[in-house]
Amino acid sequence: MATFSNILTSAVPIALISFAQTFVVISRGFDLSVGAVASMATAVASVAMVHGVLPSIVLVLLIAVIIGAINGVGITKLGINPFIMTLCMMFFLTGVNLLIRPSPGGYIPDGYKEFLLYQVGEFPLTAFLIMVATAVVGSLVLQRRRFGREIYAVGGAPERARMSGINIDQTLLKTYITSAIASALGGLFIAARIGSGNAEAGAPYLFDSFTTVFMGGTLVTGGVGGYGGTLGAALIISCLGRILQFLGINIWNQFIVKGALLASVAGLQLYFTGKGRKAE
Amino acid sequence: MTSKMRLESSTKQLLVLILALILIMVIASLVTPGFLTYRHLTMVLYCNTMLGILSLAQTLVILSGGLDLSIGSIYWISTMAGALLMVEGDTLLPALACLAIGAVVGFINGVAIAKARIPHVVMTLAMMISLTGVLYVTTGGGGHGRATEELIAFSTGRILDFPNISLVWILLSILFYFVLRITPFGWRVRAVGSNPVACRFSGIKVERIQILVYMLSGLLAATAGLLYLGWARTPYPTFQSGAGVGADVALKSIAAVIIGGTLFSGGRGGVERTFLGVLILSCLCSILLMAGLGVEWQIMLSGIIIISVVVVYSRAQAA
Numbered sequence: 001m002a003t004f005s006n007i008l009t010s011a012v013p014i015a016l017i018s019f020a021q022t023f024v025v026i027s028r029g030f031d032l033s034v035g036a037v038a039s040m041a042t043a044v045a046s047v048a049m050v051h052g053v054l055p056s057i058v059l060v061l062l063i064a065v066i067i068g069a070i071n072g073v074g075i076t077k078l079g080i081n082p083f084i085m086t087l088c089m090m091f092f093l094t095g096v097n098l099l100i101r102p103s104p105g106g107y108i109p110d111g112y113k114e115f116l117l118y119q120v121g122e123f124p125l126t127a128f129l130i131m132v133a134t135a136v137v138g139s140l141v142l143q144r145r146r147f148g149r150e151i152y153a154v155g156g157a158p159e160r161a162r163m164s165g166i167n168i169d170q171t172l173l174k175t176y177i178t179s180a181i182a183s184a185l186g187g188l189f190i191a192a193r194i195g196s197g198n199a200e201a202g203a204p205y206l207f208d209s210f211t212t213v214f215m216g217g218t219l220v221t222g223g224v225g226g227y228g229g230t231l232g233a234a235l236i237i238s239c240l241g242r243i244l245q246f247l248g249i250n251i252w253n254q255f256i257v258k259g260a261l262l263a264s265v266a267g268l269q270l271y272f273t274g275k276g277r278k279a280e
Numbered sequence: 281m282t283s284k285m286r287l288e289s290s291t292k293q294l295l296v297l298i299l300a301l302i303l304i305m306v307i308a309s310l311v312t313p314g315f316l317t318y319r320h321l322t323m324v325l326y327c328n329t330m331l332g333i334l335s336l337a338q339t340l341v342i343l344s345g346g347l348d349l350s351i352g353s354i355y356w357i358s359t360m361a362g363a364l365l366m367v368e369g370d371t372l373l374p375a376l377a378c379l380a381i382g383a384v385v386g387f388i389n390g391v392a393i394a395k396a397r398i399p400h401v402v403m404t405l406a407m408m409i410s411l412t413g414v415l416y417v418t419t420g421g422g423g424h425g426r427a428t429e430e431l432i433a434f435s436t437g438r439i440l441d442f443p444n445i446s447l448v449w450i451l452l453s454i455l456f457y458f459v460l461r462i463t464p465f466g467w468r469v470r471a472v473g474s475n476p477v478a479c480r481f482s483g484i485k486v487e488r489i490q491i492l493v494y495m496l497s498g499l500l501a502a503t504a505g506l507l508y509l510g511w512a513r514t515p516y517p518t519f520q521s522g523a524g525v526g527a528d529v530a531l532k533s534i535a536a537v538i539i540g541g542t543l544f545s546g547g548r549g550g551v552e553r554t555f556l557g558v559l560i561l562s563c564l565c566s567i568l569l570m571a572g573l574g575v576e577w578q579i580m581l582s583g584i585i586i587i588s589v590v591v592v593y594s595r596a597q598a599a
Contacts, residue, residue: 088584095580220398259413260406260410263406270398
């Protein structure tokens with residue numbers, strides 16, 4: 001049960017940050033800044049939470065909206081390649097994070113930690129509820145809301161989306177803002193888990209977010225996929241980490257496994273869907 | 281007519297780059313007296329040789345419409361493999377082994393990207409993480425092995441008071457300048473980068489070109505790794521949490537290529553621009569350092585610089 005609890009709590013940040021990446025990948029983009037946005041959330045929270053928990057959460061989310069908007073405007077209005085735009089955002093944020101929090105530490109209130117890591121018996125209730133909430137919101141927005149359907153349209157066939165009257169720029173802008181908000185929420189949860197701020201805490205999640213998104217069946221070519229698969233993959237990745245740990249496989253071997261996993265997942269999905277050949 | 285105009289605009293861009301470099305150097309010499317001495321300038325070249333060769337490799341990949349994030353980890357793998365193999369005292373065989381490792385890793389990247397059609401960002405990111413694992417499993421991190429005396433003598437030596445390894449960098453740049461300009465291979469690399477579909481219809485073996493480019497990139501990265509080995513003697517790989525080993529230098533190489541004005545979407549640009557890009561990037565970083573701003577400022581400003589360069593170039597292109 002303790003293991004189950006651990007798997008669930010460690011899956012929450014992966015689920016939230018993959019939420020961000022799922023939206024962006026469906027819209028035929030990449031967001032390399034998700035990890036840095038999560039780190040920003042931990043760094044800002046660890047500095048600001050002295051002055052109150054709620055205001056600092058609002059502050060973190062506001063910053064996230066601004067970051068997402070800058071990404072979105074850069075990509076749509078200035079026509080910068082999403083990879084370059086979000087890479088530069090990652091650079092910029094990493095620098096800012098290191099200025100805010102040069103070394104790991106800072107103050108995260110106990111009440112905040114206890115609330116997010118609240119357990120009934122050994123069942124992590126808050127973590128479970130967050131997972132359920134992200135699942136509901138993610139699937140609902142993507143499947144039932146106008147915004148979600150527009151993301152699919154833009155990612156699947158941008159030209160046809162434009163002709164049918166969808167404002168592509170606005171959709172992409174909203175997508176990147178959503179991505180930044182979800183990553184920041186992931187970062188806020190990481191802050192509770194590690195109980196401090198860390199300018200590089202979010203970096204490993206960038207890699208995991210790609211693995212979960214592709215493993216969950218969202219196509220790298222955009223326009224196809226969903227959040228349900230990503231969430232399942234997030235749980236699998238979280239389990240996998242525990243299994244490798246139980247088998248006594250050291251952390252560096254896990255890197256080899258994870259790298260091979262990402263490459264094979266991306267390769268296999270293209271092979272099975274035939275998208276790889278179609279691209280020719 | 282149009283081709284002539286394009287040529288002119290690209291020459292203009294090159295002139296702007298050179299002017300920018302001169303301006304930055306003048307500012308640097310104002311901040312630190314002694315910047316513009318021969319001794320110091322060759323030192324700048326010397327310190328940026330490894331980055332320069334990696335950026336050269338990155339230029340080839342980006343010109344072909346790809347991207348190689350694993351370039352930094354190939355560089356480190358080659359350095360560490362060389363250090364471990366050279367303990368016996370032999371130089372030539374370990375060096376060849378390192379180059380072979382680089383080429384094989386590049387080949388795997390190339391096949392996965394060209395044949396299995398995995399997006400280059402995803403494949404090379406996965407490769408970077410895997411190589412990080414391999415590196416630490418085989419060495420356990422920390423410093424291991426030692427370069428042979430011959431390699432150390434070569435890497436730290438000077439010919440006619442000019443650093444050997446910088447000469448290698450310059451010669452490689454000149455070589456690839458002509459390879460890209462004159463040979464059919466170079467022409468095809470740029471063609472594949474600007475329009476792969478048209479290339480396929482006109483009978484160019486796109487896959488083969490892509491695989492070759494990634495192999496070359498691995499080979500060049502391994503070369504840079506060997507040169508670094510001779511410099512560092514016993515190398516210590518630095519691991520950044522989360523990112524793989526060598527992620528910093530891989531990102532720097534991309535930055536240098538973009539600052540040089542090679543189009544990120546492929547097809548246009550060249551190694552001569554990247555050469556200037558590397559120098560501009562390094563001089564900017566050293567100005568920041570001399571102004572007392574730390575690494576975090578360098579990281580932050582490099583993000584802003586790349587974006588502004590991209591915007592300026594795309595505006596210039598549209599105009």
